[in-house]
Every structure is written in C-alpha cells, then in structure tokens.
Amino acid sequence: MKAAVVTTLGQPPVYQDFDLPSAAPGQQRVRVTASALSQLARAKALGKHYSSSNSLPLVAGVDGVGVLENGQRVYFFGPIAPGGALAEYTLVPAENCVPLPDDLDDVTAAAIAIPGMSCWAALVERAQFVQGETVLVNGATGASGRLAVQVARHLGARKIIATGRNPAALAWLRSAGADVTVTLDQSEDALSQALAPHFAAGVDVVLDYLWGASARAALISAAQSLPDGKPLRFVQIGSISAAEISLPAAVLRSTAISLLGSGIGSVPLPRLLHVVAQVLQATVPAQLQVNAEAVPLAQLAEYWDRADSQLRTVFVPG
Numbered sequence: 239m240k241a242a243v244v245t246t247l248g249q250p251p252v253y254q255d256f257d258l259p260s261a262a263p264g265q266q267r268v269r270v271t272a273s274a275l276s277q278l279a280r281a282k283a284l285g286k287h288y289s290s291s292n293s294l295p296l297v298a299g300v301d302g303v304g305v306l307e308n309g310q311r312v313y314f315f316g317p318i319a320p321g322g323a324l325a326e327y328t329l330v331p332a333e334n335c336v337p338l339p340d341d342l343d344d345v346t347a348a349a350i351a352i353p354g355m356s357c358w359a360a361l362v363e364r365a366q367f368v369q370g371e372t373v374l375v376n377g378a379t380g381a382s383g384r385l386a387v388q389v390a391r392h393l394g395a396r397k398i399i400a401t402g403r404n405p406a407a408l409a410w411l412r413s414a415g416a417d418v419t420v421t422l423d424q425s426e427d428a429l430s431q432a433l434a435p436h437f438a439a440g441v442d443v444v445l446d447y448l449w450g451a452s453a454r455a456a457l458i459s460a461a462q463s464l465p466d467g468k469p470l471r472f473v474q475i476g477s478i479s480a481a482e483i484s485l486p487a488a489v490l491r492s493t494a495i496s497l498l499g500s501g502i503g504s505v506p507l508p509r510l511l512h513v514v515a516q517v518l519q520a521t522v523p524a525q526l527q528v529n530a531e532a533v534p535l536a537q538l539a540e541y542w543d544r545a546d547s548q549l550r551t552v553f554v555p556g
Contacts, residue, residue, distance in 0.1 A: 241325035242298040242538050242553075247285035251298040251324070253538040259321050259329040266306050266332050268314055272348035272532070273302030273323040275541065275551040277476070278502075283322075299323030299553075301351055303344045311338040313351055313514060316507070324535060324553055333508075336515045341522050349530035349550040350385065354517035355510055356475055357386035357445060360500035361393060363509055365443045365471040369394030372440055374433075376456055377447030377478065378416065379407035381550050385528055386445050389517075391415030392524045399436050401429075401452065407548060414527070426451045430459040437463035437470075444472045450479025461489040469494040475501065 239258045242251035261267040273279075283298035301315040302323035312335040317328040338347055361367040373390045377383045379402030390398050391414075400416040402408050408419040420432050429452060437460045444460075446453050453474070460470055472495055489495065502510075520526060529549045533541050534556035541551050 239326040240535065241322065242283075242535065243295050244283050244298055245295045247294065249284075250542045251283055251538065253536055256295075256297055256325060258327055259318075261329055264332055265318060265329050266314075266335055268302075268304035268306060268312065268328050268330055268335070270302050270304040270323060270325060270328055271554065272304075272344040273299045273553050274348045274352065274530070275324075275553065276300065276352045278352060279323070280542075293319065296320040297322030297325050297328070299325070299328075301348075302328075303338065303348045304328075306335065311344070312336055313338055313347055313518060315351075315511060315514070324538070326535075326555060334511065336511055336518065339519055339522065342518060345530055345532045345552045345554065346521065346528065347518060348552050350517065350521055350526060350528045351514055353382035353385045353528065353550075354389065354521070354526065355514045356382055356500065357389045358393075358517050359505050359510060359513045360386075360445050360473045360475050361390065361443065363505045363513065364498050364500040365473050367393060367395075367443055370396045371442035372397040372399070374399040374401070374436065374441050374444045374456070375416075375447070376401050376444060376452055377422075377476070378402045378411055378419075379404040379548065380447065380478070381528060381548055382476065383445075383447050384411060384414070384548070385526065386447075387411050387416050388414055388524070388526050390445075392520060392526070399433075399441070404548070422452050426455045429455040430462075433459040434463040438465070440465060440468060441470060444470065446472065446474050447476040448479040449474060449477040449481065449483060451483075452479060454483045454485060457485060457489050457495065460495060461493045464493050464495075467494055469496065471496050471498060473498045473500050475499075
C-alpha cells in the first residue's frame with residue numbers, strides 16, 4: 239500500500255510503499271478515507287512531540303476517518319505502530335474507533351476531530367466548565383482557536399473574549415460568537431492593560447493556544463485585575479508562540495489562579511475518545527465550522543510544510 243513513511247527523524251515523510259497491515263485480535267483494519275495534517279501529526283512525525291516514537295520506519299498520522307471491514311464508517315485515533323493514519327490502510331485498537339454520524343462527511347470529520355477535541359476536553363474535562371461562565375481564548379484566529387470560540391458558545395458560555403493577530407479572522411470571530419476581540423499586535427504591557435477590564439469584570443476560564451508573551455501578559459493582567467478571591471482556571475493547550483515563559487511567583491500567590499494543561503496524558507484516552515464522539519455528534523446540529531482542503535495523499539511532499547493556521551489540510555486517497 240502507499241503511505242507517508244518516516245525513515246529519518248527530523249525529516250518529512252515520503253510517499254512510498256509500506257507493508258499492508260494484518261489485524262490481530264482486538265484490532266481493526268481501517269481503509270482510510272481522510273486524515274488531517276494536524277500540528278500533533280506533524281510534530282510526532284518529526285520526533286518533536288513528547289509522545290513521539292524513535293522507532294523507524296513508521297507511517298505518519300495520528301488519527302483519521304475510514305471504513306472498517308464490516309462497512310462501518312468511523313473516526314479512529316492512535317494507529318498501532320509502525321502504522322499511521324496517512325496511509326491507504328492502518329491498524330487501530332478496536333476501542334479507539336468512534337462511529338460517525340451519517341450526516342457528517344469524512345473530510346469535515348477528519349478536520350474537526352483534533353481541534354474540537356482539544357478545546358472541548360480543555361473546557362469540560364480539565365476546566366470543569368459550567369454553563370454561564372466567561373471564557374477567554376488566547377490565540378483564537380487559528381483553526382483550533384476559531385473552533386474553541388464556537389464550542390464555548392455551543393456549551394453555553396455567557397461571554398467569550400478572543401485574542402489574535404489577523405484582523406479578518408477577528409472580525410469573523412465576532413460573527414461566530416465572540417463578544418469581544420483583542421488584538422495581539424501590541425506590546426506585552428499594552429496587551430496586559432487591554433485585557434485588564436475584562437479580567438476585572440470576571441473571567442472564569444482561559445484557553446491558551448500560544449503560551450509565550452501573550453500568555454504571560456494575560457496571567458499578569460489577571461493577577462492584577464481579577465476581583466479578590468475570584469478563581470481563574472488557565473488551561474494551556476498549545477505553545478505556538480514559545481515553549482517557555484518567565485512568570486513572577488506573585489502571580490500565583492496573590493490570586494486564585496489555577497494553571498492546568500490539556501493534551502495527551504493529562505486526559506485519559508477513553509475520555510478523549512468520549513469527547514471526540516461528542517464533538518462529531520455536535521458538528522452538524524451546532525453548525526460548527528472548520529476550514530479544510532482535501533488533498534490527494536500522493537501530493538504529500540507539496541503540502542507537508544505548508545503552514546496555514548486557518549486552513550486544515552486533509553489527505554484523501556489518491
């Protein structure tokens with residue numbers, strides 16, 4: 239079969255032949271119909287994610303949509319190594335397959351699963367979000383952040399504050415459920431001041447996709463502006479801006495800020511799969527939107543390094 243094969247860590251995968259997998263008891267062989275090139279898939283394939291494997295060769299791709307041998311359409315996560323999702327076929331533990339709603343197409347399902355899972359799990363599983371709370375999404379103009387705004391609105395947030403750099407994307411977010419948008423195209427001190435009145439009015443949950451200077455500005459602003467004793471759950475999801483920050487200790491001592499992380503390892507896999515099922519079931523009735531482009535897997539080399547935070551590349555057979 240054809241697959242996106244990683245032969246050297248740090249180097250992009252190559253579209254080439256790979257042995258067709260045979261299923262063992264407890265496994266499902268999936269004919270892959272769509273698999274998104276997520277940040278997670280790219281980082282694991284390049285050996286840069288904390289869950290990456292150093293055993294080569296392997297097939298790239300962590301999740302996707304496909305058809306089981308009995309004809310059932312499913313979303314799947316965590317293919318069995320050395321297999322991966324960016325292939326014509328893959329092996330998956332049977333418990334890692336989630337049935338797809340009939341009205342949800344394969345490309346949309348593949349594109350929305352991981353970003354939907356990341357924000358839904360961060361809100362519900364980690365922050366224990368309660369309907370009527372106020373949510374701030376830091377880094378809301380990328381595909382994941384845009385979806386986080388929609389999911390927060392769907393789950394009943396009272397007020398949503400969104401930060402980002404792209405003016406057109408910020409305008410779209412206001413039409414998609416954000417009550418307030420704040421540009422990140424300003425100094426750290428100016429950003430902290432811009433966020434201050436929103437924290438003073440009360441923010442319950444921050445979903446942070448960036449880390450770096452904007453996360454530091456938000457944390458300092460929260461410490462200075464939150465009402466006395468007001469709890470804030472700050473959930474760290476992605477580190478697009480930076481892997482580390484320098485944070486004054488007083489930020490955590492002077493206020494009721496809880497720092498949390500959400501990702502593989504912080505939420506048990508069965509719970510993540512439960513969240514994915516909720517996202518997939520909600521996509522059509524809640525009109526959740528994600529921008530996706532279907533691309534033949536044979537064009538892997540052309541699309542692997544394309545970085546468009548607002549458009550998700552979804553590889554399909556061909």
